[in-house]
Amino acid sequence: MTLAEGKKVYFSSDNHLGAPTPEASKPREKKFVSWLDEIKDDAAAIFLLGDLFDFWFEYKTVVPKGFTRTLGKLAEITDSGIPVYFFVGNHDLWMKDYFKTELNIPVFHKPQEFSFNNKSFFIGHGDGLGPKDKGYKRMKKVFTNPFFKWLFRWMHPDIGMKIGQYMSVKNKMISGDDDAKFLGEDNEWLAQYAKRKLQDKHRDYFIFGHRHLPLEIQLNETSKYINLGDWILYYTYGVFDGTTFELKKY
Template identity: 40%
Template sequence: MARPLSYFVSDVHLGLQVADAPSREARFVEFLGGIDPSQTEALYLLGDIWDFWYEYRDVVPKGYVRVFSALQRLMDGGVKVFFFQGNHDIWTYSYFRELGMQPLVQPALVRIGQRNFCLGHGDGLGPGQKGYKFMRGIFHNRFFQRLFSSLHPWIAFRLGQGWSRRSRLGRREQYSFRGEEEPLWQFCRNFPQKADYFIFGHYHCSYDAPVGEARL
């Protein structure tokens, strides 16, 4: 029997230390609980589901039991759960795969039904952004990751959580996507493969408009 539905989620920022943190996690668990596995082919986690995630070989962040339980229920029901790294949960290595989730790297071209979807977190795509891409390269660099791993988890997690919180809360105003001026829009416009839809997160705002013959 065909499963017609696919879901896309990004930027939940679980663990962000703000007043609504418990209700944020509860709402996400409620959303996952509302997904019917018998009708669902896949769930795509498009990055920044966690506000900060760093895993060691033998240590991962505590908590999120209800979230992982809800995801496991879906996978046990036959739903494929895919995840992308965001700019806040870059440092996922093997733990999510051990749980049964499947990693994807942006930009990923995925066939869903009769349409091609280009998916990813959305950060660092398109022209320009040299400063951001430089920092992104450092965060993804294996040498610097091993250097960070030399810190005790108690220290590393507090440094990472502090950086992540300042980064997230430093932007108080709602972002307004600038359409054709955005590097991401230009990336989609010049994407070399056939895509019917582009779906990304990262910007914390909604946007729906044509890009050539596709939609972003």
């Protein structure tokens, strides 16, 4: 994609709407919707890098209650012709086709590559990548197993949602609470993952979420790893203006 003059690409991650309770997260949701409303005037594209919700599970005919402001604003944006891309995180692994069908938002379950103004971007949520996260990697295999998803779908939604919401908050391997401190450049496992990917192919930017920390790490002279932070403590987001990428605070 070549950006028109004055247009920008925006990136956001880790809103965890609904946590710790729907009532408590409502001010954060309103702030996020205000941000979406502001950027729509110059956005060429918007990337949401996962964990938009603290828990999300799509039954065949049922989706979680709430988040009306966010879903309505996203529908308005895509209806206006601005593309929005969604990458599932560890809290919304169970997305299927609701976003695509209702909001015209493609949903990706693995990192993808994009190009803007001849700059290459490797984009994903970041969970399960790199040399660590072994406990979560094992748990993810269970969560993404079609048989276990089929079993969970047989629960009444009122029961299934309560269990899912409880696990999202209480289980450290899901919630990622232990990750919210800087480990040092040599120990940041997403940076290590990016460095290994550079051995196969050059990318200008590696953009991830999941870590809940706004980070910029120079991988070599021409490549950079960016972590977008979150909308719980930092309210940070990324923006590419066609030439440079910046982390900003809202």
